[in-house]
Amino acid sequence: xxxxxxxxxxxxxxxxxxxxxxxxxxxxxxxxxxxxxxxxxxxxxxxxxxxxxxxxxxxxxxxxxxxxxxxxxxxxxxxxxxxxxxxxxxxxxxxxxxxxxxxxxxxxxxxxxxxxxxxxxxxxxxxxxxxxxxxxxxxxxxxxxxxxxxxxxxxxxxxxxxxxxxxxxxxxxxxxxxxxxxxxxxxxxxxxxxxxxxxxxxxxxxxxxxxxxxxxxxxxxxxxxxxxxxxxxxxxxxxxxxxxxxxxxxxxxxxxxxxxxxxxxxxxxxxxxxxxxxxxxxxxxxxxxxxxxxxxxxxxxxxxxxxxxxxxxxxxxxxxxxxxxxxxxxxxxxxxxxxxxxxxxxxxxxxxxxxxxxxxxxxxxxxxxxxxxxx
Numbered sequence: 001x002x003x004x005x006x007x008x009x010x011x012x013x014x015x016x017x018x019x020x021x022x023x024x025x026x027x028x029x030x031x032x033x034x035x036x037x038x039x040x041x042x043x044x045x046x047x048x049x050x051x052x053x054x055x056x057x058x059x060x061x062x063x064x065x066x067x068x069x070x071x072x073x074x075x076x077x078x079x080x081x082x083x084x085x086x087x088x089x090x091x092x093x094x095x096x097x098x099x100x101x102x103x104x105x106x107x108x109x110x111x112x113x114x115x116x117x118x119x120x121x122x123x124x125x126x127x128x129x130x131x132x133x134x135x136x137x138x139x140x141x142x143x144x145x146x147x148x149x150x151x152x153x154x155x156x157x158x159x160x161x162x163x164x165x166x167x168x169x170x171x172x173x174x175x176x177x178x179x180x181x182x183x184x185x186x187x188x189x190x191x192x193x194x195x196x197x198x199x200x201x202x203x204x205x206x207x208x209x210x211x212x213x214x215x216x217x218x219x220x221x222x223x224x225x226x227x228x229x230x231x232x233x234x235x236x237x238x239x240x241x242x243x244x245x246x247x248x249x250x251x252x253x254x255x256x257x258x259x260x261x262x263x264x265x266x267x268x269x270x271x272x273x274x275x276x277x278x279x280x281x282x283x284x285x286x287x288x289x290x291x292x293x294x295x296x297x298x299x300x301x302x303x304x305x306x307x308x309x310x311x312x313x314x315x316x317x318x319x320x321x322x323x324x325x326x327x328x329x330x331x332x333x334x335x336x337x338x339x340x341x342x343x344x345x346x347x348x349x350x351x352x353x354x355x356x357x358x359x360x361x362x363x364x365x366x367x368x369x370x371x372x373x374x375x
Contacts, residue, residue: 011368012315016336023343030343033220039342040218041156044227045289046341047334049305050312051238052282054330055275057313058242058251060258060322061110061117063276064306065124069283071302072132073099074291078141081152088151096284103280107273125306133299141297155230155292159223168224169215172232173208180204227289234282239327241278251275255322304355307362308337314365337361 023030049066056063073095080091106124110117143152160168180200187194194200218224242248250271253261262268290305291297314320315336316329340361344354 012332012336016332016339019336019339019343023339023346027343027346030346033217035342035346036217037221037225039338040214041225041227041293042342043335043338044225044231045286045293046305046308046312046338047231047331048227048234048282048289049286050309050330050334051234051327052279052286053306053309054313054318054325054327055238055242055251056117056279057310057318057320058255058322058325059272059275060255061272061275062121062310062320063279064118064121065106065128066121066279066283066286066309067302067305067307068125068128068132069099069103069280069302070287070290070305071297071299072128072135072287073284074287074301075132075136075141075297077152077288078143078291078297079135081150082141082143092152092288095288096281099284099287100277100280103283104273104277106280107276110276111269111272132297132302136297136299138299143291143295143297152288152292153295154226155289156225156227157292158226159218159221160226160229161223162219165215165219165224169211173211176204176207227293230285230289234285235327235331242327247271247274252323255319255324257323304358307358308334308341311358311362311365312337314368315361320366333365 020031029035049070053063053066076098077091077095080086080095081088086094106120109115110120143150184194184197184200214228215224218228242251250261250266250268253264253266254268254271258268286305287302290301294301310320312333313325313330315333316325316331317333318325318329337358340357341354344357349357
């Protein structure tokens, strides 16, 4: 991998610092432990959905139905658990299976009939939004009809206690160090190019400091929130999938040149369908977290979330044409989007201005993507 930083890396870092400094000055509660804990939950919801979007964009496709799916699947689980009194685990599991099936069928329709994903997922956005409204009967459906917490509500209300949080953070840092040492040894034995040791371990040190800083700040409130753990687990799985399996290499190859990938024997159609199915599971998971965070399902859940997911991917360096992108970049892009929305909420910014800001960020990210291609 190239160890050099690009213009995009510096611009993203400066943008994030500017956002944090601005909101920290204008609204000091932005940097309070409680709000940073809330920010980590909001980041987790945005970033998990962006990771699913990342898989689809890698192939050169797009998913405009993700936001509506978040609302739909969260609503289905809420209705099953609250109105029909299903056990929360059963409601979540059945809904997750439905999500995977629907997204897999949508991917099948796109590749088997050679239809544009833009149009099919746009149609899906409208259909799923309508289904969501009908399922909740245009009402607000709470997910906790009683004061007793359920598995559903615990998705965003449970925290890993401070001591286990600290031990987990230390274990993750130790695992990263061992993984880096093992990777460097393997590459050296295979006579593959390596980043200079000082650069590689400097990067690792920065990541370790970020992890431990997050744990320390989280422990000042109640510990690490469950959504942050879900995000970490999801990011690890997607990273392993895209970087250490043939399926991941196929995703990049298809996005780079689908025709060449097909000629080389890659199952293009099956890979794209699988990417949609996996993304469907992530859309369902995001729907559960977003609905749990709101404590109810209503018609506005999931609105415009697909745009935040696309923006997070593009801000982080994922090409809309496919074939390029990293998990770290997606997470960084999601942090920028989550920080922006959280800060504007603390300032009680009008919804119209929030939309303006999100649109400007998305347009700027796409513009940067095009500029980087021409450079």
